[in-house]
Amino acid sequence: MNIFQRGQRSLFGEILDWMLTPLLLLVPVSIGVTWLVAQGIANAPFDRALEYNVQTLATLVTVQGQQVRFYLPQPSRDILRADDSDRVYYQVRTAEGDVLGGDADLPLPPEDEPPTDERVFMRDERMRNELVRVAYTWVQPALPGSGLVLVQVAETRTKQKVLATEIIKGVLLPQFAILPLAILLIWLALVRGIKPLSVLEDRIRERNPDDLSPLDDSGVPVEVAPLVMSVNGLLTRLQDSIATQKRFLADAAHQLKTPLAGLRMQADLAQREGANADELKQSLKQIGRASVRATHTVNQLLALARAEGTGASISRQPCDLARLTIEVVREAVPRAIEKHIDIGYDGLEAGAKGVMLQGNLTLLKELVRNLVDNALNYTPSTADRPGVITARVLADPFGRVLMLQVEDNGPGIAMHERALVFEPFYRVLGNEADGSGLGLPIVREIANQHGARVTLDDAHPGKQPPGTCFSVRFDTGA
Numbered sequence: 001m002n003i004f005q006r007g008q009r010s011l012f013g014e015i016l017d018w019m020l021t022p023l024l025l026l027v028p029v030s031i032g033v034t035w036l037v038a039q040g041i042a043n044a045p046f047d048r049a050l051e052y053n054v055q056t057l058a059t060l061v062t063v064q065g066q067q068v069r070f071y072l073p074q075p076s077r078d079i080l081r082a083d084d085s086d087r088v089y090y091q092v093r094t095a096e097g098d099v100l101g102g103d104a105d106l107p108l109p110p111e112d113e114p115p116t117d118e119r120v121f122m123r124d125e126r127m128r129n130e131l132v133r134v135a136y137t138w139v140q141p142a143l144p145g146s147g148l149v150l151v152q153v154a155e156t157r158t159k160q161k162v163l164a165t166e167i168i169k170g171v172l173l174p175q176f177a178i179l180p181l182a183i184l185l186i187w188l189a190l191v192r193g194i195k196p197l198s199v200l201e202d203r204i205r206e207r208n209p210d211d212l213s214p215l216d217d218s219g220v221p222v223e224v225a226p227l228v229m230s231v232n233g234l235l236t237r238l239q240d241s242i243a244t245q246k247r248f249l250a251d252a253a254h255q256l257k258t259p260l261a262g263l264r265m266q267a268d269l270a271q272r273e274g275a276n277a278d279e280l281k282q283s284l285k286q287i288g289r290a291s292v293r294a295t296h297t298v299n300q301l302l303a304l305a306r307a308e309g310t311g312a313s314i315s316r317q318p319c320d321l322a323r324l325t326i327e328v329v330r331e332a333v334p335r336a337i338e339k340h341i342d343i344g345y346d347g348l349e350a351g352a353k354g355v356m357l358q359g360n361l362t363l364l365k366e367l368v369r370n371l372v373d374n375a376l377n378y379t380p381s382t383a384d385r386p387g388v389i390t391a392r393v394l395a396d397p398f399g400r401v402l403m404l405q406v407e408d409n410g411p412g413i414a415m416h417e418r419a420l421v422f423e424p425f426y427r428v429l430g431n432e433a434d435g436s437g438l439g440l441p442i443v444r445e446i447a448n449q450h451g452a453r454v455t456l457d458d459a460h461p462g463k464q465p466p467g468t469c470f471s472v473r474f475d476t477g478a
Contacts, residue, residue, distance in 0.1 A: 011197075012191075015194075016187070020183060046157075047135070050153050054151055057090060057092065058139045061092065063142050087155070088153065089127055089132065090102040090154070091104065093108075093149070093150045094149055095115075095147025103127075105127075107125045107134075116138060117138045117140045121135070131157055132155060133154065133155055133160070134152055134153070139151055200220060203216075212242070319360075320351065320356055321474070322352060322355040322393040324361070325368050325391050327365070328368045329344065329345045332376060336376060341388070342387065343372075347393040348394065353395070357450075368404065370439040370443050371404075372389070372391060374440060375408040375468070378410050379409065388409045390405075392405050402473075405469060406470050408459065412468050413468055422441055424438055450474060451474070451475055453472070
């Protein structure tokens with residue numbers, strides 16, 4: 001039963017429905033209960049009067065000459081039948097069925113009810129097509145061997161009905177008068193109860209579009225506080241997302257400015273008058289390098305934005321970290337050969353015990369690729385003294401730990417710079433290697449998304465050069 005049916009659900013209407021519907025359904029129940037109670041109240045005094053009358057008639061059953069007699073004087077008979085509203089019937093009957101006095105057609109008690117003296121019973125019957133209330137008892141005459149004598153007094157129920165009707169009117173009429181007042185009070189209480197929601201709505205509506213500060217939950221009800229907290233959490237995440245987007249745009253504009261300027265300058269040089277073939281070739285070569293650098297920077301920026309913006313919603317699946325690492329190392333072999341770098345994999349084989357973890361396949365491969373690219377970029381190498389890069393995957397099945405390591409024999413990273421290299425666009429001073437300064441921040445962000453920890457140590461402590469070893473520790477425990 002929907003009192004307030006609307007196309008869109010209304011909290012006010014729904015609460016009012018749930019409060020008024022039971023109230024209105026209880027009205028007929030209240031009427032029925034009141035009617036039953038009124039009937040009981042109305043019957044009580046008339047039942048007592050019938051009980052008194054049947055007891056009085058029972059005293060008139062006597063024994064005369066070895067016979068049971070019943071005599072009701074005429075004045076008493078007139079008093080018994082003197083009611084103007086109801087008709088009174090009585091009957092005195094012996095155990096043999098002889099009627100000693102009264103109305104012979106008064107119905108008998110139920111046959112399955114055994115006669116019992118000294119108790120008065122009540123029942124409802126129909127007498128001459130009218131509903132009557134009957135009081136009856138059995139009397140044991142002072143005559144040896146005689147059976148119990150039935151004494152009954154019946155009365156129609158006009159006065160009981162009138163009294164019951166008056167009781168019902170007296171009880172129900174005030175209820176019908178109070179019901180509209182109760183509905184009004186419920187309405188006013190609901191209006192006052194949901195007023196804080198309206199106030200909260202007004203506060204949100206009046207906000208500036210760029211105002212993402214948390215909502216004040218000090219004045220809201222306890223039931224609404226979780227909703228406000230959820231909205232504040234959403235606003236915080238939205239603010240972080242917008243800040244990430246702004247930072248991405250600023251970083252992209254800043255980082256692309258240099259290679260684009262180089263492209264424009266080389267294009268101008270190639271177009272100048274009097275340029276010979278060698279100069280044109282050199283300009284085109286510089287344009288190619290600048291375009292490669294710009295492409296790499298854009299890809300790194302997109303990877304960082306993807307890692308930062310994914311959050312807790314990344315899709316996860318079982319990933320073989322050893323297989324991913326081996327694939328990345330194989331992809332890096334041509335570039336390593338070009339730079340005279342000895343690159344290899346030394347660790348657990350793909351499919352070995354303990355190398356599986358729940359993660360995002362694309363992001364994990366990006367993490368490994370950035371560590372390997374970082375090592376390729378910053379490991380000095382010549383044909384006489386080739387650089388060495390080793391990637392490995394180690395597992396501790398008892399400690400439920402899976403570790404990825406990428407180490408090189410480069411110059412290493414000074415202690416005071418180890419925290420800075422994970423910041424976007426930071427590059428170690430004095431290094432001319434190509435790079436955007438985004439690889440390690442991408443590694444850290446992806447590791448955070450997978451609950452992993454990245455550490456940086458010397459690959460060969462106490463030796464020169466010390467090299468660098470990046471370790472990513474994954475917790476694979478349940």
